[in-house]
Amino acid sequence: MNSMNNGMGPVEHGTRNLLIQARLKRRYFTEKVFQLLGILAIVTAMAMLGVLFVTIIGKGYRAFQQTFIRLEVFFDRVEIDPLGTGERDVLSRADYGLLVKNAMRDVFPYVTERREKRELYAVVSSGAAFQLREMVMSDPGIIGSRQAVWVLADDDVDMYIKGVFEEGGGRLSERQVLWVQDLMSRGDLRKRLNTAFFTKGDSREPELAGIGGAVVGSLYTMTVTLLLSFPLGVATAVYLEEFAPRNFFTDIIEVNINNLAAVPSIVFGLLGLAVYLNFFGLPRSAPLVGGLVLTLMTLPTIIIASRASLQAVPPSIRQGALGVGASQMQSVLHHVLPLALPGMLTGTIIGMARALGETAPLLMIGMVAFIVDIPAGIMDKATVLPVQIYLWADSPERAFLERTSAAIIVLLAFLLLMNGLAVVLRKKFEQRW
Amino acid sequence: MKYILFIIGILSLSSAGYYLGSRRASSSVQGQIRKLHSLPGHYGLFVALWCGLPAIIIFASWLAFEPAVITSLAVSRLPPEMKQLPDQQMSLVINDIKNIASGTFIREKDRALIEAAGHYRRLQATGFTALIAAVLSCMAAGLAIGMKYITPQMRARVKVERTMRVLMLLCSMVAIFTTLGIVLSVLFEAIRFFNIIPMTDFLFGLHWSPQIAIRADQVGASGSFGMIPLLTGTLMISAIAMIIAVPIGLMSAIYMSEYAADRLRTVVKPALEILAGIPTVVYGFFAALTVAPFLREVGSGMGLDVSSESALAAGLVMGIMIIPFVSSLSDDVITAVPQSLRDGSLAIGATPSETTIRVVIPAALPGIVGSILLAVSRAVGETMIVVMAAGLTANLTANPLEAVTTFTVQIVTLLIGDQEFDSPKTLAAFALGLVLFVMTLCLNIIALYVVRRYREQYE
Numbered sequence: 013m014n015s016m017n018n019g020m021g022p023v024e025h026g027t028r029n030l031l032i033q034a035r036l037k038r039r040y041f042t043e044k045v046f047q048l049l050g051i052l053a054i055v056t057a058m059a060m061l062g063v064l065f066v067t068i069i070g071k072g073y074r075a076f077q078q079t080f081i082r083l084e085v086f087f088d089r090v091e092i093d094p095l096g097t098g099e100r101d102v103l104s105r106a107d108y109g110l111l112v113k114n115a116m117r118d119v120f121p122y123v124t125e126r127r128e129k130r131e132l133y134a135v136v137s138s139g140a141a142f143q144l145r146e147m148v149m150s151d152p153g154i155i156g157s158r159q160a161v162w163v164l165a166d167d168d169v170d171m172y173i174k175g176v177f178e179e180g181g182g183r184l185s186e187r188q189v190l191w192v193q194d195l196m197s198r199g200d201l202r203k204r205l206n207t208a209f210f211t212k213g214d215s216r217e218p219e220l221a222g223i224g225g226a227v228v229g230s231l232y233t234m235t236v237t238l239l240l241s242f243p244l245g246v247a248t249a250v251y252l253e254e255f256a257p258r259n260f261f262t263d264i265i266e267v268n269i270n271n272l273a274a275v276p277s278i279v280f281g282l283l284g285l286a287v288y289l290n291f292f293g294l295p296r297s298a299p300l301v302g303g304l305v306l307t308l309m310t311l312p313t314i315i316i317a318s319r320a321s322l323q324a325v326p327p328s329i330r331q332g333a334l335g336v337g338a339s340q341m342q343s344v345l346h347h348v349l350p351l352a353l354p355g356m357l358t359g360t361i362i363g364m365a366r367a368l369g370e371t372a373p374l375l376m377i378g379m380v381a382f383i384v385d386i387p388a389g390i391m392d393k394a395t396v397l398p399v400q401i402y403l404w405a406d407s408p409e410r411a412f413l414e415r416t417s418a419a420i421i422v423l424l425a426f427l428l429l430m431n432g433l434a435v436v437l438r439k440k441f442e443q444r445w
Numbered sequence: 446m447k448y449i450l451f452i453i454g455i456l457s458l459s460s461a462g463y464y465l466g467s468r469r470a471s472s473s474v475q476g477q478i479r480k481l482h483s484l485p486g487h488y489g490l491f492v493a494l495w496c497g498l499p500a501i502i503i504f505a506s507w508l509a510f511e512p513a514v515i516t517s518l519a520v521s522r523l524p525p526e527m528k529q530l531p532d533q534q535m536s537l538v539i540n541d542i543k544n545i546a547s548g549t550f551i552r553e554k555d556r557a558l559i560e561a562a563g564h565y566r567r568l569q570a571t572g573f574t575a576l577i578a579a580v581l582s583c584m585a586a587g588l589a590i591g592m593k594y595i596t597p598q599m600r601a602r603v604k605v606e607r608t609m610r611v612l613m614l615l616c617s618m619v620a621i622f623t624t625l626g627i628v629l630s631v632l633f634e635a636i637r638f639f640n641i642i643p644m645t646d647f648l649f650g651l652h653w654s655p656q657i658a659i660r661a662d663q664v665g666a667s668g669s670f671g672m673i674p675l676l677t678g679t680l681m682i683s684a685i686a687m688i689i690a691v692p693i694g695l696m697s698a699i700y701m702s703e704y705a706a707d708r709l710r711t712v713v714k715p716a717l718e719i720l721a722g723i724p725t726v727v728y729g730f731f732a733a734l735t736v737a738p739f740l741r742e743v744g745s746g747m748g749l750d751v752s753s754e755s756a757l758a759a760g761l762v763m764g765i766m767i768i769p770f771v772s773s774l775s776d777d778v779i780t781a782v783p784q785s786l787r788d789g790s791l792a793i794g795a796t797p798s799e800t801t802i803r804v805v806i807p808a809a810l811p812g813i814v815g816s817i818l819l820a821v822s823r824a825v826g827e828t829m830i831v832v833m834a835a836g837l838t839a840n841l842t843a844n845p846l847e848a849v850t851t852f853t854v855q856i857v858t859l860l861i862g863d864q865e866f867d868s869p870k871t872l873a874a875f876a877l878g879l880v881l882f883v884m885t886l887c888l889n890i891i892a893l894y895v896v897r898r899y900r901e902q903y904e
Contacts, residue, residue, distance in 0.1 A: 039799070040796070042796070042798055042799075043796045043797065043798045043799075046798035046801070046802075047700070047798070049696050050696050050697065050699055050704060051700060053693045053694075053696035054696075054697045054701070056693055057694075057716075057717065057765075057768050057772075058713070058716060060720075060768075061716060061719065061720050064727075064728075064731055064765075067731065067735050068727070068730075068731070243616075244619055247612065247613045247616035247617070248613070248616045248617040248619070248620065251610070251613035251614055251616065251617045252617055255610055255613065256614075256617070265617050265618070265620055265621060268621050268624045269620045270889075270893060271624065271890075272620060272623055272624060274819065274885065275627065275826075275886075276822075276823075276828070276881060276882075276885055277826070277828065278828045278853050278856055278857070278878070279627055279631070279878055279882050280627070281860075282627075282631055282856070282860075282875060283623070283626050283627045283631075285860065286630030286634060286875070287626050287630055291513075292509050292510070292513060293512035293513035294512060308619075308623045311619065311620065312620070339602065340606075341606040341609060341610075366722075368724075369722075369723070369724025369725070369726070369727075370724070371724065371725065371828075372725075372828035372829055372832075372853070372857070375857055375860075376856075376857075376860055390448075398724050398726045399726075401726050401727070401730065402726050402833065405726075405729070405730045405734070405833060406833075413734065416730060417730075420727050423724065423727070424723070424727070427722055427723075427724070431722060
C-alpha cells in the first residue's frame with residue numbers, strides 16, 4: 013500500500029477523502045430522493061382515492077334526505093267522486109292535482125294572479141297527486157275529510173333547502189323563495205328520510221326517482237350470472253387441473269381463457285348483441301341476457317382463481333384417496349374439491365363484484381332504456397345499478413347529480429361488502445399445508 | 446317464474462330417479478351391496494342422469510330457439526303486403542306484435558297486427574304445452590331405460606364418471622365457443638360493413654362522421670367512415686393515462702417491495718385494490734363532473750381554452766384507474782427477482798436505490814414491460830370513462846386540451862338506442878369492435894409472451 017502511495021502527500025490523500033465524502037453525500041442524497049419519490053407516488057395514489065371518495069360522498073349524502081311539505085288536504089267528495097258511486101275506476105281517475113292546488117291556495121290565499129298561481133303550484137312535486145291517489149285507493153273512507161299530508165316538494169325547492177345554490181334560489185323565483193321560507197318558518201316544510209329513493213323506480217322527476225328498480229334488476233342479473241358462471245367455472249377448472257391430458261386441445265382452451273380475461277368488456281357486449289339478441293332472438297333489456305353476457309365475462313376470473321386454489325391442494329391428499337381405493341373422480345369430488353372450495357368462492361365473489369360494477373356490455377344489449385316499473389322476472393325489461401348511474405349522470409337537472417352520487421354510494425357499499433366477504437372467507441378458511 | 450318452476454320440476458323428478466335407482470340396485474341384491482359392482486348411489490346417479498340430462502338439453506334448446514321460431518311463424522301469417530316491408534320496419538312490426546301479445550299497449554288499431562298478436566300468443570301457449578309434454582315423456586322414457594339397465598354387474602360408477610368427465614369437458618369448451626362467438630359475430634358484421642364501405646376508406650380515411658342521410662336528397666350527409674381520427678384519439682387518451690399511471694404505479698410498486706415496512710404494506714395494498722375495484726362508471730362520473738370542470742377553470746386561469754370534454758380529463762382519470770393495475774403486476778414481477786441479486790449488489794457497497802435502479806429493475810424489465818403493455822390494452826378497451834368524459838366529435842388533433850373521441854365511444858353511440866340492423870352505421874360499430882379486438886389481442890399476446898419468457902428465466 014505504502015509503496016503504491018509513494019509520491020502522494022498527505023494533502024492529496026485528504027482531497028481524495030473529501031472527494032469520496034462528497035460523492036457519498038451525493039449518493040445518499042439520491043437515495044433519499046428516490047425513497048421520497050416512492051412515498052410521493054403512494055401518497056398521490058391514496059390522495060386520488062381520497063378525493064374521489066370525498067367528492068362523491070360530499071355530493072351524494074344529501075340525497076338520503078328529501079324535502080317534504082305539510083299540506084292540509086281536503087279530500088273533497090265533489091272533486092273525487094261527485095256521483096258517490098265509490099267505484100275504484102272513478103276514484104283512480106279523479107283529478108288529485110286539483111286537491112293539491114286547492115290545499116296550496118288555502119295556505120297562501122293572497123295568491124290570485126294566474127302566473128303567480130302556476131308558480132305556487134310548482135313548489136310541490138307532481139308526485140303529490142299520485143300520493144293522494146294512493147291514499148284514497150287504499151282507504152276510500154278518507155273522502156270528505158280533511159287530512160294533514162306530508163307531500164314531496166319539487167326538486168328545485170329541495171335543492172334550495174339543501175343549500176346547493178350559492179346565492180339566490182337557483183331556478184326558483186323570488187316569490188317562490190319567499191313562500192318556501194314562509195312554509196319553513198311555520199314548520200310545514202322539513203327534510204325527512206328519503207325511503208322512496210330505495211324503493212321506487214326511475215322517473216323523469218328527480219324527486220320521484222329511486223334506485224329500487226335498478227337494484228332489483230341488478231339482483232336478477234347477478235343471480236343469472238352466479239347460477240351459470242359458478243358451476244361452469246368450477247367444472248372447467250376441475251377438468252383442466254385434475255383430468256385433462258396435456259395436449260394441443262387443452263393448450264388451446266388455456267390460451268383462450270387467458271385471452272378472454274383481457275378482452276375489453278364492450279366486445280362481450282357486441283357478442284351479446286349479435287348472438288343472443290339477433291341470432292337467438294332473446295328479448296332486449298332483459299336481465300337474462302345481461303346475466304348471460306356477464307357470465308362469459310366473469311368466467312375467466314372464476315376459472316383462473318379456481319385453478320389456483322386447486323393447485324394449492326397438496327398432491328398427498330389425492331394420493332391418499334387413491335391409495336385407499338377411491339376412483340379419480342371420487343378423490344377429486346370427495347377430497348380435493350371441498351378443500352379448494354373456499355378459494356373458489358373467494359374468486360367467484362371477486363368476479364361477481366366486478367360484474368356488478370360492469371356497465372359497457374349492458375349498454376350494448378339495451379339495458380340502458382328508461383324503465384319506470386320494477387322488473388318482476390328475468391325476462392322483463394330492466395336496468396342495473398351502474399347503468400342507472402350512467403343514465404342519471406347524463407341528466408341536466410341539478411337534483412339528479414345528487415341522486416347519481418347517492419346511487420354510487422350504494423353501489424360502492426355493495427362492492428365493499430362483497431370484497432369484505434371475500435377477505436373474511438379467505439382469512440377464515442386459509443390453509444397452509 | 447314458470448321457467449324456475451320448470452327447472453325445479455326437472456330437478457325433483459331427477460332426484461326421484463336417483464332414489465328409485467339406488468333402491469332398485471340394493472334390492473336387486475337383497476341389500477347385500479357388496480355384491481354390486483358400484484355403490485347404490487352410483488346406480489341412482491345413473492338413473493338420474495338418464496332422466497334429467499335429455500330433459501335439460503330439450504329445455505335449453507327450446508329456451509334458445511323458441512322466440513325466433515315463434516316470431517317467424519307469427520310473421521308468416523301476416524298479410525302479404527306487410528311481409529314485403531323492409532327489414533327495419535319489419536322489426537318494428539314484430540315489436541308491436543310482441544307488445545300487443547303481452548298486453549302492454551292495447552290501443553293499436555291495425556286488425557292484422559291484433560290478429561298476428563293473437564296468433565303469437567296461441568303459438569306461445571301451444572309451444573309451452575308441447576315443451577311440457579316433450580320433457581315429461583322424455584323423462585319417463587329416460588327413467589324406464591335407466592331402471593332397465595340396472596343389474597348387479599353393471600359398471601354404473603364407470604359410466605357415471607365417464608359422463609361427468611364429458612360434461613366437464615363441455616363446460617371447459619365454453620371458453621373456446623366464446624372466443625369463436627366473438628370472432629365470428631364481429632367478423633361477420635364487419636365483412637358486411639366492408640361490402641358497403643371499402644376497407645381502405647375505413648382503415649386510412651381521415652374523416653369520421655357516421656351520419657347517414659335520412660332523405661335521399663339531403664345535402665352533405667353521405668356519412669364517412671375513416672377511423673384514423675378515432676385511432677389518434679384512442680392513442681392520445683391512452684398515452685395520457687399511461688403518463689400518469691406508469692410512474693406512479695411503478696414507483697409505488699418499487700417502494701412497496703423494496704422499502705416499505707410490513708405495516709405500511711398491509712394498509713396500502715388493500716387501498717390500491719379498492720382503487721382497482723371501483724366501477725369504471727364511477728370514474729366516468731368523477732371525470733365528467735369534477736375533473737373536467739376543474740381543468741377548465743385552471744386552463745382559463747392560465748389563458749388556455751380547455752374543452753369541457755378534453756382528452757386530458759378522460760386520460761387523467763383513466764390513469765388513476767390504471768395505477769393499481771400497473772403497481773400490482775409490477776409488484777409481482779419485482780418480488781420475483783431473486784434476492785441473491787440484491788444481496789450481491791448491496792454487498793459491494795451499492796445503496797438500496799442504486800441496487801434497485803441498476804440491478805433489480807433491469808432484471809425485472811421484461812416483466813415490467815409486459816405489465817405496462819397489459820395496462821395499455823386495458824386503457825384502449827376502457828369504455829365508460831371515455832363515454833362519459835370524452836367527446837363525440839372526431840377531431841384529428843394532437844392537442845390534449847381539445848375534445849377527441851375513441852373507438853369505444855363510437856361503438857357505444859352507434860349502438861345505443863334503437864338501431865336498424867343493416868345500415869352501415871350499425872355495422873360500423875362491429876368493424877370498430879373488430880379493430881379493438883385485434884388491437885387488444887395483439888397487445889395481450891405480446892405481453893403474455895414477454896412475461897412468460899421472463900418468468901422462465903428465474904425459475
